[in-house]
Amino acid sequence: MISGASTSASASSGGGRSDDHSNGNPQAGQNRPLPKKESDLFKNVVKFYESKQYKKGLKNADAILKRFPNHGETLCMKGLIVNAMASALWGGEGAGNGGSGGGKEPVVDKKKEAVELVKRGLMMDMRSHVCWHVYGLLHRSSHNYAEAIKAYKQALRIDHDNLQILRDMGLLQIQMRDVAGFRETRLRILTLRPNSKVHWLTYAIALHIGGDPSSAASVLDSYMDTVSDDNINCDHNLNSIADFQRIFESSELALYKNMILSDMTTSNDNDKDGLKGIEKALNHLDAIHDIVVDKTGWLSARLSYQLHLGLFDSAEKTAIELFRRGSTEDHRIHGAYMCALLKCDGNTCREVLERSAGTCTLATLRPLSDEERAILINAYFGASTISASTSKTEDNEDSHITCNNNGISDSWGKSVTMLGGLASLFPMSVSIKRIRLTLLPPSSREFKLAIDTYCQQQIIKGVPSLGSDLSSLYLMEIRLKKPQCPSTSGSNNQEYIASEELTMTRYAVAKDPVDVKRNEVYRLLVHLVDSYIESLSCNNTFPDDVTAGELPHAPSTLLWAWYLRASLHEQAGEYSQGISLINKCIDHTPTAVDFYELKGRLLESGGDIQQAADVVDAGRDLDHQDRYINNQATKTLLRAGRIEEASRRISLFTRHEAPVEQNLYDMQCTWYELELADCLKMKGELGRSLRKYMAVIKHYEDFHEDQFDFHNYCIRKVTLRSYCKLLKFEDELWGLPHYCRAAEGVISIHLHLIDNISMSQTDEELDYSEMTPAQRKKAKNMARKKKNAMTSGGGGGDSSGGKDGVSSKNNSESNGNKKKSKPHIIDEDPEGKDLLALDHLQEAMKFAAILVRHAPKRISSWALQYDVSIRRCKMLLAMQALFKMKYIDSDDHRLFSRIVDFSKKMSSRINLGHDAPEQVISSEFPKLVNFLSLPDFVRMVVDRVKADSSSNLSKVIAVLRAMISTKVGSTAEASTLLLESQLNLRGLTLDTCREALALMKSIGSDKQNKDKMIELIISKFPFAKDL
Amino acid sequence: MRDLYVDFGMINADNVEQLRKINQSCFPLTYADSFYGDMAKNKDEKLCKFAYCNGFAVGAICARVEPMPDRPGRNRIYIMTLGVLAAYRDRGIGSKLVTSVLDHFESEKDGKMSNVDEIMLHVQTSNTDAMKFYGEKFGFERGELVENYYKRIDPPHCYILRKKLR
Incomplete structure (x- = not known):
């Protein structure tokens, strides 16, 4: 952006405009090249602006304006500098859109002055591209990207080929996802400067994300043709970092090209033609083998292509190759390996590859037949327990190394089973041992043996997470709609009948105590751990001790057995029993932080949040350097409504210069702000709560804003695959759980205020009717206290959150005056009064629209969409939300209560009967109530x-x-x-x-x-x- | 029984509450807050330390160097507390803690501790286990009886156990 001003400025002063030569005309200064002296001054202005020496820049600009007070470009530059100074003063961007208030006024005034200056400059010199460019930059600095793009376009009409403006515009277009515009801009840049690598790459990316991978591929091809071969194929002399960088770049470029090829697949993958792209990509992988340095990435891509193409034998070998490279702990690869072994269909493969979280593999995705289990068990653990001799393994190692790089030796597939499976090849792998538990049928003797061994080892080791690790084994079968079923909306009014062909059986992890208690694995574990405890407390051994000889066990073995049993009680909702066991643990070893945490959780779930907070806090006191327990204590305290204590706890781990809330905001500590917001909402402090929710919303806007830095950087560094991932991530940003929680919080508060209008007008009178007597009493006390505090000391009763500067982003480094003491940041609206004054329906609508757009799979998104729509009397939209909910989960209680609500509202309305929406409703609604x-x-x-x-x-x-x-x-x-x-x-x-x-x-x-x-x-x- | 593997770690302001938990669990008397305050400030990890077993603090020793009242200019090591959680006893942890303090003396015998002559402690008259522990394992000798040394526990008397170090 800075050098842009410089090039354009020099162009303007040198280019010369001949419209107006008369010096006497007061309007003259604007359009005419400045005299030599002033022209030099102007160059200085630009230079100083670029190097952020704003004061000097301002001085020079004023010097020009003294002689030519109406020189448009100078006025604009001055405005730009004033704007930059204002931002620096406030310590960040964003000051322009944050509302106004005490501490901000000087900044806001400055910003206004900047806008005035630029506008005046523009009026003086409408035909200068510099002015338009600056106008665009000003809009950009206040995040008004659409306006900025318009200004850039105007500038480009005057100066068609200004590279800097084109570049700036391209950035904004990709940021705004104006993909077509971006493609056009990048094409123009490429045409202007075809000798730059970056421009070729960017244009290819523009085509790729614009949905035209084949053109993108050919652009990359044309570029590569221009590069001499010795650039690509010389990994012999790696002398400098530059060499490494170059080799990395060609590798990334090749893999990116490969990714593009694989995207050249038509939507219908079952069709053989649709897989042509993947076939091409697979072949291409062989061609680029020698230049790729990311071997794991190369192999993963290969594995995925082979699976999609149904080349299961080769996929199997590729998976083993990956394991040999060290990916044995990656459950995704294990899932793919299993798919290859069982020759799964394309959709299953895709499901497995996409479900990358935790210990999920094919075996935890869907039930396996006995035959399938047998195949997998054979591959992993051999038909019998033949232990592999080490010499044999080494032989294979050699043969592997000698075999050529992309052809994996054929002996591999067979040798795996011969040797007694993967387990004997990778005896150190924890994941393979863990996978064993998912392959054996839970009712079998082998499973009991396996889980017994697994538990004993972990208990001896003392693994606190064992309980939650095992809980992912509580699988239960559910029926799901198949993904390829038309994901139609309610608006086309399809009745969703879950017929056999449209559904599939999948595993879900049992989480609800009702399901957990019924689960076979859970019952087995309970039995097992009870027997451990009995045997350990009796003679300090396990019933079938796997550690023969290493006896007696350390005292901690019994301790961890108790702990595991307490965790199992927690999972089953047996809180009293859990507490009595965890108390035993605490008596045994009162110095262990973990026990206090579990006790706190048990108390919390069992109904006593106050004591839970005390217990976790006592645990926290044992180790002041344990950030995790400190956070848990903070969270529990917030849930107990003890805001000030929570704030003191979390402040132990924040920087001490800034106020705590400010510091947490700067660190984008989302979990804390969400918990605090929930807590404040519970207490009825809706303004403050809203403020915290909005802080989280702002973080996500910042995350989105952050991608700005990567548009240039990623392409310069040729990390193109990661760049594509980044773009995708940013596109899905508003659907992430924490954002949804914040948005739902905002909507719920606004809806509450709509339904209780008196609240927002009078001094936050609470809706007592919905509360239980105890809550009511508490809330009334709180309100009284608050009132007292307000009258006596002006809100002095509230010290914890009083100084949260939510809209004051502190980004001092970027402005280079970190050392200067900043004006003390006073939050102009700690109580969120400004937020409460907004149009509630408008706000709720805004966020509901974001949710249904970005998180359409969450049933709560549509529930809120209904709640908002019904209050806007948009019956059709409300009904659509109901159909969407029904599609997600027809059994959900939120759906049911809304159907009833809708039906009542319909009957109470005067139905005119002839306008189209009414007709649609009366013809479609019966489907929701089974006619x-x-x-x-x-x-x-x-x-x-x-x-x-x-x-x-x-x-x-x-x-x-x-x-x-x-x-x-x-x-x-x-x-x-x-x-x-x-x-x-x-x-x-x-x-x-x-x-x-x-x-x-x-x-x-x-x-x-x-x-x-x-x-x-x-x-x-x-x-x-x-x- | 097999000895447990033990690590040592220092006592500081961040973890002094663990010392309180161990002492509460081991001793019949309650130490004043000032004791823990001093421990939080102590910098001598050789004389005051936790014993860790499988990651948890399960025992602690707190000792200090103090002047001998009857021999001006000469010092002694005084063991203020030595405690191991009940579940972890008889597995060599207490011995290792005492040994580590004695080892420290040996290594500093002619250095920082050149004016230290003995190591001593108080033990409740009823605590035969402790007397046996110090006597048999380390050769401490029973010294004089101090009457009414303890205020709130019964019996209130204690013996002095001491071992000459040079």
């Missing part, structure tokens, strides 16, 4: 819930609420249904239980039933208070 009347529909769901002994508590609550409101059933029936469930339901949390209790109260259940309910809740949540 029944609302009462009949509710009755149907009530009966379904009754029949299902372990449905979801939230669902039961929603159903009962609807049952009462539609007068389908009686209070007695509702109470009976709740009590008869014994609360052996899914989705059981203390909060949902409280909700159930509140429902009973609101529908007027008698005291006896309520007491029974409380008793039930206590049996599930033994530490719950104030029910």
